[in-house]
Amino acid sequence: MLPTIPVMKSLISPPFSPLSLRFPITKPFAFFSLSSKKLNLSNPKFLHINPSMLSPKPPISSTPSQQSHMETTQSSSPCGEVHVIVGPMFAGKTTTLLRRIQAESNNGRTVAVIKSIKDTRYGLDSIVTHDGMKLPCWPLTNLSSFRQKIGTDAYDQLDVIGIDEAQFFEGLYDFCCEAADRDGKTVIVAGLDGDFLRRSFGSVLDIIPLANSVMKLTARCELCGKRAFFTLRKTDETQTELIGGADVYMPVCRHHYVSGQVVIETARSVLESQKLQCGSYT
Ligand SMILES: Nc1ncnc2c1ncn2[C@@H]1O[C@H](COP(=O)(O)OP(=O)(O)O)[C@@H](O)[C@H]1O
Ligand SMILES: Cc1cn([C@H]2C[C@H](O)[C@@H](COP(=O)(O)O)O2)c(=O)[nH]c1=O
Numbered sequence: 300m301l302p303t304i305p306v307m308k309s310l311i312s313p314p315f316s317p318l319s320l321r322f323p324i325t326k327p328f329a330f331f332s333l334s335s336k337k338l339n340l341s342n343p344k345f346l347h348i349n350p351s352m353l354s355p356k357p358p359i360s361s362t363p364s365q366q367s368h369m370e371t372t373q374s375s376s377p378c379g380e381v382h383v384i385v386g387p388m389f390a391g392k393t394t395t396l397l398r399r400i401q402a403e404s405n406n407g408r409t410v411a412v413i414k415s416i417k418d419t420r421y422g423l424d425s426i427v428t429h430d431g432m433k434l435p436c437w438p439l440t441n442l443s444s445f446r447q448k449i450g451t452d453a454y455d456q457l458d459v460i461g462i463d464e465a466q467f468f469e470g471l472y473d474f475c476c477e478a479a480d481r482d483g484k485t486v487i488v489a490g491l492d493g494d495f496l497r498r499s500f501g502s503v504l505d506i507i508p509l510a511n512s513v514m515k516l517t518a519r520c521e522l523c524g525k526r527a528f529f530t531l532r533k534t535d536e537t538q539t540e541l542i543g544g545a546d547v548y549m550p551v552c553r554h555h556y557v558s559g560q561v562v563i564e565t566a567r568s569v570l571e572s573q574k575l576q577c578g579s580y581t
């Protein structure tokens with residue numbers, strides 16, 4: 300069975316996404332209005348563009364029950380919000396981001412999702428979780444190009460911006476600041492807090508002082524099943540940025556991170572000394 304995602308009422312997605320390509324869209328962006336059941340987003344027959352979505356939006360009303368909880372982020376405040384979701388790989392960061400975006404959309408808010416162009420794992424124009432949940436997105440090199448790419452009108456109508464793979468974006472701090480403080484957007488950011496050596500990754504940790512909420516998710520240690528806080532790289536590559544999935548990385552608990560690193564570093568130094576010995580014989 301194909302993966303499904305609960306429906307989006309109002310999603311601004313790129314004109315070149317597989318979903319929008321199936322429609323004769325003349326605008327630089329499209330609003331999709333979907334019915335209220337769970338749908339397979341890859342099936343175009345469930346999608347239709349709702350022209351009423353193109354008119355200016357009525358002011359967002361909020362009742363006390365809608366206001367109270369951060370997860371739905373419905374807010375009567377003119378100010379925006381920043382929510383940060385971090386954790387190791389396979390912890391469910393993208394799943395959580397997509398669920399929150401879906402909840403916002405179900406609340407009648409206009410949403411768009413950005414991911415880094417560096418992550419080519421599942422094609423460029425979709426965000427896909429490790430278990431196959433999928434949503435069209437804006438693949439960007441720079442966050443600063445988002446407003447121009449989406450168009451000023453579309454940007455102004457946006458309520459919620461999701462950012463996945465945030466560790467790969469420079470300018471994350473400025474983007475979140477401007478979007479939330481100046482433009483009143485809710486920004487939901489998902490990314491790795493640490494790299495394979497448990498060093499701070501990109502600017503993800505820098506935005507914590509800007510955040511309304513921070514959530515650190517855990518995965519399951521692939522070696523013992525306990526909670527995994529870290530990502531172990533299984534190969535001997537040493538560059539910080541290395542796109543990959545379960546072929547290259549595994550989530551691990553503290554104990555198995557430490558023992559795994561010892562094994563990897565020992566193997567690396569054995570290989571290095573073998574290379575040196577080979578070199579000295581030639
Ligand atoms: N070691 C693993 N290899 C592949 N998939 C995994 C592994 N551990 C968990 N998963 C799946 O990945 C899902 C989380 O995917 P995703 O939301 O994309 O995580 P993240 O964005 O944090 O990397 C889990 O619900 C689970 O189904
Ligand atoms: C630990 C680590 C990861 N990466 C890359 C590998 C993946 O392409 C992404 C993380 O994706 P996910 O949605 O969190 O599963 O980041 C890297 O480049 N360097 C690292 O140290």
Ligand SMILES: [Zn+2]
Pocket residue numbers: 520521522523524525551552553554555
């Ligand atoms: Zn473990």
